[in-house]
Amino acid sequence: MSRVVVVGAGFAGLAAVRELRKSGAQVTLVDHHLYSTFQPLLYQVASGGLNPGDIAYPTRNFVHRHGARFRRGSVTAIDIEAQELVLDGAARVVYDYLLLASGVTTNYFGVPGAAEHSLALYTRQEAIILRDRLMAGLETLATRGGSGDLTAVIVGGGTTGVETAGALAELRNAGVRAAFPEITPGQVNIVLVEQSPELLASYPPRLRRYALAQLRKRGVQVRLDTPVREVTHDTITVGDGAVLRADLTIWAAGVAAAAGVHEWGLPHDRRGRIVVDDHLRVASHPNLFVAGDLASLDGHPLPQQAQPAIQTGTHAGRQIRRLLASEPTQRFRYRDKGTMATIGRNAAVVALPYGVRVTGAPAWVAWLGLHIVMLLGNRNRLSTLLNLSWRYLAWPSGNSLIVGDLPAQD
Amino acid sequence: MSRVVVVGAGFAGLAAVRELRKSGAQVTLVDHHLYSTFQPLLYQVASGGLNPGDIAYPTRNFVHRHGARFRRGSVTAIDIEAQELVLDGAARVVYDYLLLASGVTTNYFGVPGAAEHSLALYTRQEAIILRDRLMAGLETLATRGGSGDLTAVIVGGGTTGVETAGALAELRNAGVRAAFPEITPGQVNIVLVEQSPELLASYPPRLRRYALAQLRKRGVQVRLDTPVREVTHDTITVGDGAVLRADLTIWAAGVAAAAGVHEWGLPHDRRGRIVVDDHLRVASHPNLFVAGDLASLDGHPLPQQAQPAIQTGTHAGRQIRRLLASEPTQRFRYRDKGTMATIGRNAAVVALPYGVRVTGAPAWVAWLGLHIVMLLGNRNRLSTLLNLSWRYLAWPSGNSLIVGDLPAQD
Numbered sequence: 001m002s003r004v005v006v007v008g009a010g011f012a013g014l015a016a017v018r019e020l021r022k023s024g025a026q027v028t029l030v031d032h033h034l035y036s037t038f039q040p041l042l043y044q045v046a047s048g049g050l051n052p053g054d055i056a057y058p059t060r061n062f063v064h065r066h067g068a069r070f071r072r073g074s075v076t077a078i079d080i081e082a083q084e085l086v087l088d089g090a091a092r093v094v095y096d097y098l099l100l101a102s103g104v105t106t107n108y109f110g111v112p113g114a115a116e117h118s119l120a121l122y123t124r125q126e127a128i129i130l131r132d133r134l135m136a137g138l139e140t141l142a143t144r145g146g147s148g149d150l151t152a153v154i155v156g157g158g159t160t161g162v163e164t165a166g167a168l169a170e171l172r173n174a175g176v177r178a179a180f181p182e183i184t185p186g187q188v189n190i191v192l193v194e195q196s197p198e199l200l201a202s203y204p205p206r207l208r209r210y211a212l213a214q215l216r217k218r219g220v221q222v223r224l225d226t227p228v229r230e231v232t233h234d235t236i237t238v239g240d241g242a243v244l245r246a247d248l249t250i251w252a253a254g255v256a257a258a259a260g261v262h263e264w265g266l267p268h269d270r271r272g273r274i275v276v277d278d279h280l281r282v283a284s285h286p287n288l289f290v291a292g293d294l295a296s297l298d299g300h301p302l303p304q305q306a307q308p309a310i311q312t313g314t315h316a317g318r319q320i321r322r323l324l325a326s327e328p329t330q331r332f333r334y335r336d337k338g339t340m341a342t343i344g345r346n347a348a349v350v351a352l353p354y355g356v357r358v359t360g361a362p363a364w365v366a367w368l369g370l371h372i373v374m375l376l377g378n379r380n381r382l383s384t385l386l387n388l389s390w391r392y393l394a395w396p397s398g399n400s401l402i403v404g405d406l407p408a409q410d
Numbered sequence: 411m412s413r414v415v416v417v418g419a420g421f422a423g424l425a426a427v428r429e430l431r432k433s434g435a436q437v438t439l440v441d442h443h444l445y446s447t448f449q450p451l452l453y454q455v456a457s458g459g460l461n462p463g464d465i466a467y468p469t470r471n472f473v474h475r476h477g478a479r480f481r482r483g484s485v486t487a488i489d490i491e492a493q494e495l496v497l498d499g500a501a502r503v504v505y506d507y508l509l510l511a512s513g514v515t516t517n518y519f520g521v522p523g524a525a526e527h528s529l530a531l532y533t534r535q536e537a538i539i540l541r542d543r544l545m546a547g548l549e550t551l552a553t554r555g556g557s558g559d560l561t562a563v564i565v566g567g568g569t570t571g572v573e574t575a576g577a578l579a580e581l582r583n584a585g586v587r588a589a590f591p592e593i594t595p596g597q598v599n600i601v602l603v604e605q606s607p608e609l610l611a612s613y614p615p616r617l618r619r620y621a622l623a624q625l626r627k628r629g630v631q632v633r634l635d636t637p638v639r640e641v642t643h644d645t646i647t648v649g650d651g652a653v654l655r656a657d658l659t660i661w662a663a664g665v666a667a668a669a670g671v672h673e674w675g676l677p678h679d680r681r682g683r684i685v686v687d688d689h690l691r692v693a694s695h696p697n698l699f700v701a702g703d704l705a706s707l708d709g710h711p712l713p714q715q716a717q718p719a720i721q722t723g724t725h726a727g728r729q730i731r732r733l734l735a736s737e738p739t740q741r742f743r744y745r746d747k748g749t750m751a752t753i754g755r756n757a758a759v760v761a762l763p764y765g766v767r768v769t770g771a772p773a774w775v776a777w778l779g780l781h782i783v784m785l786l787g788n789r790n791r792l793s794t795l796l797n798l799s800w801r802y803l804a805w806p807s808g809n810s811l812i813v814g815d816l817p818a819q820d
Contacts, residue, residue, distance in 0.1 A: 034549060051461040051793075053812040060552065064591035072553065139444060142470065143482065181474035379800045383461075386796060390789045402463040 001026045002324055005085060005095040006068075007075055008102035009036040009059045011306045012292025012313030014376075016099050017068050019317030023324055027068035028093060030085065031059055031102075034072065037124045038375055040306055041384070043160065045127040046250075047167035048135065048175065048401040049391045052124055054383045057376035075102065078264045080285065097320045100264075100274060101292040101313055104304070107256035107271065113231035114155075118249035121160060130250065134168075135401075137247055141187060142180040149187045153236055153246040155228050156253035157194030158201070159305070159341045162211055164252060165192040166343035169218040170391065171401070179401045190220045191244065193236070195227035195253075200341060200349070202303060207349040210359045214343045228253070255304055257294060269296040279329045280316045287323070289316040300334070306374065307337050342367045345392045364392070411436045412734055415495060415505040416478075417485055418512035419446040419469045421716050422702025422723030424786075426509050427476050429727030433734055437478035438503060440495065441469055441512075444482065447534045448785055450716055451794070453570065455537040456660075457577035458545070458585065458811040459801045462534055464793045467786035485512065488674045490695065507730045510674075510684060511702040511723055514714070517666035517681065523641035524565075528659035531570060540660065544578075545811075547657055551597060552590040559597045563646055563656040565638050566663035567604030568611070569715070569751045572621055574662060575602040576753035579628040580801065581811070589811045600630045601654065603646070605637035605663075610751060610759070612713060617759040620769045624753045638663070665714055667704060679706040689739045690726045697733070699726040710744070716784065717747050752777045755802045774802075 002025040006013050009031035020027045035056040044050040060070045073087035078098070085093040106120035119130045137150045154165045172188040192199075192215065199215075199222065200208050215222055223238070230237040236244045257272030266282055267275045273296035274282060280295060282288045291312035293304045302308035311334060319329040338352040340363065348363035350356075358366065368388060375381050387402070412435040416423050419441035430437045445466040454460040470480045483497035488508070495503040516530035529540045547560045564575050582598040602609075602625065609625075609632065610618050625632055633648070640647040646654045667682030676692055677685040683706035684692060690705060692698040701722035703714045712718035721744060729739040748762040750773065758773035760766075768776065778798060785791050797812070 051463050051812070053461050058589040058811065060591055061588045072549075139482075178471045179468040181470055379797070382796055382800075383793060386792055387789070390792075401468065402461070 002096045003028070003094055004097045004099070004320055004324075005030060005093055006099045006101060006317075007031070007085070008100070008292065008294070009033065009062075010039070010101065010103050010292055011309035012101035012103075012294075012316075013099070014062060015310045015313030016101065016291060016317035016320075017063055017066050019314050020068070020321060021066045023317075023321045025097070025320075025324055027063075027066075028071050029059065029063045029068055030071045030073055030075065030087070030093065032072065032074040033124075034059060035124070036062065036376065038371075038380075039122070040374075041371060042121055042124065042127045043164040043167050044388070044391075045124065045402075046121055046130040046134070046164065047171050048131055049167060049171075050384060050387050051402050052128055054380050054387060055375070056124060057380060062376065074260075075100075075264070076260065078266070080265065080288075083287070095287075097287045097289070097323065099289045099291060099313075099316050099320065100294055101290070101309075101316075102258075102261075102294055104255040104271075104273065104293040105258045106251060107254040108251065109254060111228055111231060114228070114249075114251060117231045117233050118155065118251040120251050121164065122255070130248075133248055138176060138180050138183060138188070142182040145182055146184070146187075149189060150247050151189040151191060151245050152248040152250065153191045153193060153244060154250045154252055155193050155231075155236070156251065157192055157196070157199040157222070157224070158252065158254075159339070161192060161194070161250075161252035162199055162215065162341050162343065164250060165190055165215055165220045165222075166218065166347070169215065169220050170344045173218060175391070175401050185219070191246075192220055192222045193226045193228060193238065193244075194222070194224050195239070197225050199224070202339065203341075203349060203351050204355075204357055207351055207357055207359065211341065211343055211349055214347045218344055255293065261294070271296075278331045279319060280312055280332050281319070281329065289319060291316040297332070302334055303339065305339060307339075308334060311335065340367050340370070412506045413438070413504055414507045414509070414730055414734075415440060415503055416509045416511060416727075417441070417495070418510070418702065418704070419443065419472075420449070420511060420513050420702055421719035422511035422513075422704075422726075423509070424472060425720045425723030426511065426701060426727035426730075427473055427478050429724045430478070430731060431476045433727075433731045435507075435730075435734055437473075437476075438481050439469065439473045439478055440481045440483055440485065440497070440503065442482065442484040444469060445534070446472065446786065448781075448790075449532070450784075451781060452531055452534065452537045453574040453577050454798070454801075455534065455812075456531055456540040456544070456574065457581050458541055459577060459581075460794060460797050461812050462538055464790050464797060465785070466534060467790060472786065484670075485510075485674070486670065488676070490675065490698075493697070505697075507697045507699070507733065509699045509701060509723075509726050509730065510704055511700070511719075511726075512668075512671075512704055514665040514681075514683065514703040515668045516661060517664040518661065519664060521638055521641060524638070524659075524661060527641045527643050528565065528661040530661050531574065532665070540658075543658055548586060548590050548593060548598070552592040555592055556594070556597075559599060560657050561599040561601060561655050562658040562660065563601040563603060563654060564660045564662055565603050565641075565646070566661065567602055567606070567609040567632070567634070568662065568664075569749070571602060571604070571660075571662035572609055572625065572751050572753065574660060575600055575625055575630045575632075576628065576757070579625065579630050580754045583628060585801070585811050595629070601656075602630055602632045603636045603638060603648065603654075604632070604634050605649070607635050609634070612749065613751075613759060613761050614765075614767055617761055617767055617769065621751065621753055621759055624757045628754055628757075665703065671704070681706075688741045689729060690722055690742050691729070691739065699729060701726040707742070712744055713749065715749060717749075718744060721745065750777050750780070 038055040108114040292309040448465040518524040
């Protein structure tokens with residue numbers, strides 16, 4: 001039986017496992033974590049809107065239902081000659097076909113102090129750390145009883161940065177009232193810093209303007225044309241030399257492949273992502289595919305989002321099936337199904353194909369509905385629906401902050 | 411304005427704050443934690459049925475809504491002369507009336523190794539640690555692929571022990587299937603050890619027999635008449651010298667006052683609880699009351715449960731109000747409203763006054779309903795209703811284990 005190994009339990013890897021279900025091959029999914037994280041809602045965990053468990057699904061359960069196997073581990077090397085993955089702890093996994101879909105990680109672009117002093121938002125653990133730091137800061141503010149302030153600076157005005165800034169504004173304007181009645185919204189500053197002249201650069205102009213206006217309406221201080229030069233534990237130095245105070249710096253400025261990927265000996269672009277041809281195959285390695293954020297499609301950069309990851313994962317899985325059936329591989333074509341970002345209560349932007357643009361409450365409802373459907377597991381779907389509805393529809397009337405397991409404070 | 415200080419944000423302390431709402435006094439609640447934990451459902455967090463956030467409510471929010479203040483800290487001493495509480499960090503809080511309701515903690519009864527090698531289930535943090543240890547054990551078992559086993563031993567057959575054993579049996583029989591498909595239920599052993607000849611000693615005989623039969627039906631190995639002599643990291647030595655294997659030991663055998671309470675200079679019983687008269691007042695200290703688990707009512711021991719805590723807290727708060735109004739204090743009379751324990755899906759025991767006994771599905775529904783109503787916060791109520799319904803009604807069909815934030819594994 002042919003052995004197919006898929007690395008990474010994100011959107012791309014899971015899509016591939018799903019596609020390979022009836023391939024007849026022995027499929028093994030390798031991932032360092034036991035749970036697959038639904039990354040598009042990480043910022044909700046970070047801002048106390050969702051339980052960490054709401055956006056986590058046991059990978060074993062998924063692979064088992066799709067007739068595959070799970071192997072826990074991180075890839076440290078690929079032995080192309082022997083067709084073997086080397087995992088941490090030196091275990092080896094033999095493959096006939098290999099799909100790499102282990103994603104990317106935060107890119108600090110060499111900004112001094114950024115890696116040491118800012119918090120990223122790319123894994124569940126990072127979201128929990130950010131939440132705990134944020135709540136500890138609010139707690140300190142509350143004990144001071146009405147004096148002082150707390151400034152959170154988000155670096156990067158892409159989808160992650162805009163959604164995080166919006167969620168923190170929601171937290172400040174409504175959520176804090178219940179958990180920290182001593183704090184007034186004016187004591188909490190949310191600053192969003194973006195180096196380019198616009199937010200959400202990949203969106204149509206009208207939606208960019210809408211997002212900017214909505215964030216400002218919600219009290220987010222948006223600073224455009226503002227590159228970050230340096231980060232310290234409580235400041236950010238920006239392009240014109242100005243120094244901003246930042247009790248908390250959240251880095252949402254970009255992603256790159258993890259450092260270890262360089263050592264796999266595969267061709268990569270300047271962000272370390274593996275370069276593939278338009279069949280998603282690594283040139284001169286006919287049995288090696290790459291999907292999701294880790295794939296660098298020459299000349300056709302894809303957004304680092306769920307849809308491209310799912311589509312490339314499905315395509316790569318299908319090509320492996322075709323090779324197993326001795327059929328030729330096919331070209332990948334990205335089908336734009338639209339993008340969306342949420343800013344706050346009844347405020348979101350949706351850009352659909354054919355120039356369809358939606359903003360406001362209808363976009364917010366579409367955003368909520370789509371994310372509920374995309375989550376794995378009905379319990380997670382219901383819990384997320386409940387918690388997000390609570391946050392955005394009922395928040396002012398009572399507690400909805402999910403911070404019940406601060407380890408340092410319990 | 412008179413200053414009333416309440417120590418402890420459990421059932422008793424919150425009931426007192428509620429009662430003192432319109433007393434005209436300045437009420438301050440002191441607690442070490444920011445969140446009030448709903449202890450009766452801690453074992454559900456430990457067994458992956460509820461999110462830690464589902465059973466936590468921000469204490470600031472509660473006290474603020476009741477016109478009181480919150481002060482974070484632990485009591486290290488009471489200066490009776492100066493009428494001052496000394497908190498950790500040496501801060502002092504002046505009082506005219508003081509209510510101590512800071513609860514109790516786990517009692518290992520001097521059993522060698524018990525404190526070091528067993529896990530307690532009395533705080534939210536302990537529940538999370540137990541959950542993580544349990545899931546890490548199941549993960550190790552799953553990677554071994556079908557061989558080996560895992561034995562969890564619960565020491566103590568009171569309500570906590572019985573409910574924990576029942577929840578772990580539910581986890582083993584149904585929940586594990588989704589998250590760890592490699593594990594068969596037969597590889598997980600749940601053992602409940604009780605030193606007396608019966609489980610749930612405070613319940614009527616018929617309910618005790620029902621609970622025992624239900625646990626055994628669910629595959630829990632119940633060992634009665636079995637005192638524990640010693641605990642090591644992977645064994646338990648019992649009364650007849652037999653040594654049981656225990657990959658995980660859960661200590662649910664009893665409670666006592668925290669060690670620090672001895673240093674407060676107040677009269678205490680052999681378990682360190684503060685002795686009060688039948689007005690809940692410390693003899694010869696007319697402005698000092700004790701409520702909840704920390705109170706030792708001479709000659710009238712109360713069960714260490716929510717109802718007695720609420721009733722004593724309310725009574726103590728009311729007596730302070732009477733003293734503020736220069737009225738004499740009144741005797742406390744416990745009104746038995748019944749007790750309940752749940753064993754598993756559609757299986758619970760309820761003992762009501764006037765000899766009313768309920769078992770099975772009706773008892774289970776009553777248990778669920780009462781706990782939902784008693785929780786603080788509508789979001790917590792809905793989330794708990796959802797998660798517990800999922801666990802007990804829909805579990806076999808999909809993932810419902812809440813373990814999405816294992817820190818060590820992320």
